[in-house]
Amino acid sequence: MNGNSTAQHPAVHYYDGDYPSPDSSVFPENFDEITAYQGLAHDITRYKEIAAETGGPVLELCCGTGRVAIPLAKAGFDVTAVDISEGLISQFRKKLSLESESVQRKTKIIRQDITQLSLERKDFKTALVAFNSLLCIPEFADQCAALEAIARHLSPEGRLVLDIVNPLVLKFDADTFPKAFFTRKNPHTGNIYTRMSMVGAFDANHRQRLHGWYDEVAPDGTVKRQHYSLWWRPIFRFEIELMLKQAGLRIETLEGGHQKEPYTARSPHMFIQAVKI
Template sequence: MNPDTPADDASILYYDADYPSLEIGSACRDDVAALVRMGLLGDVGFYGEQAAAHGGPILELGCGTGRIAIPLARMGFTVWAVDVAEAMLDQLRAKLAAESPDVRARVRIIHQNAADLDVPGLAASLVLLPFNLLMMQPDQDQARRALAAAARHLAPDGRFALDIMNPATLPQEADSAPAPSQPRRNPRTGNPYIRHAQISAVNRRRVQHVTGWYDELLPDGGIHTTRFAFDWRMIDRADLTTMLAEVGLVIDQLAGDFDGSPWTEDSRRIVAAGRRAP
């Protein structure tokens, strides 16, 4: 989420419906299809493999409602779960209430902006910046500060891992015609809904404005409409590499998907892991 996203923004209210978890609660075939469409299938497994290889404690920047943090805590890792949106953290707390006491105890929730993060004494073995966290920072300075915060809280021999969209595969020009999503179902109400999105052209700061609304079909046949808006900044491989170098980090593993497939200019995502620069 952007740092200034209000609690009643539809992106927060429908987050778990848009980005379903295959690990938390019951999953269905439609959930798998939704993750495939968004290029997210396998992200929890990827970060779980990073944790298994490098250990904890783990710092997750942009934890959202816990779709990565909770599975990692179930694996036995202590997770410092950071998010700027208190409404997202409230959803995480509600999910943790259904977990065992041991899992609940392993998740340390922190309400802070990633770019300003300050957790005295934390030296994480693994720092995660998943699911476009860097793209949701409003400008390059904030993205660089988020990476600096990651480096600042990283143990000397620690590792980082992240993923962002590859901007070469995203539309760059304005499209004011509302693009409807595939129908989904709101897990809280059971009602079907469709998301409509409009995009601006990418501006000189490489920022694109995305707006739209969700139409949820009510049992009485009515439609409940909730609006959303966010900005995201295009970050290509060269830009990412430069920002990491500026905070003393370097990529040593790069892939185009969570399955480890080699990165190419046509890859949908940039999936990277690395360490402190020598």
């Protein structure tokens, strides 16, 4: 999801169906076999483990609807969750209002552009940028600005955890036909919807367009189609190392997934933990 996506953008509306949480009680069947391919099956468990080792307070950047932040608060951490999207934040607030008072007290939601992050607190022990969120800032200079701003909010012994796709496993040319990615239930209406997806070719700035449409079937059988278009900017292994270095951070561990898999050229993820230089 890009920072300029409005609340009416279909990817905002379908967000919790597209990226379900194992914790979700609304339509648990949305957490299907494709969630592992999406990289959603084990990441929250790993964030809880790392936060337990490194400690709180936890800062989650690009928090979306609270998929990661709410389970961390439920696990007892004080979480400050930042996102730019009013539409996603309002879904997050609604979900948070259903949680216990203590979880609500532990979760602070702030609307900000993380490329200009400026929070009162600058002593976060753990900062997380989950699920390719850094790549949803599709300009190189803005990605660098975000990393620098995050580093300024970490305590001296703080740790940044960054989950980004391994670009070596991506397709660099454009799809010629769309694929049905998955069929799930719209978390707001309960209707079945199918997300059709395609990728564009990488451009000269290493951005790629992710586009397609959502088909939702109403109870009377009518189909509502809504198109979406998003951009991401994948980052290569040694590029992120230099970007982090420029931000005053060094990579301590690089894993290939959320279960401590060693990183290889075929790994789906680059799961990075970085500390201050």
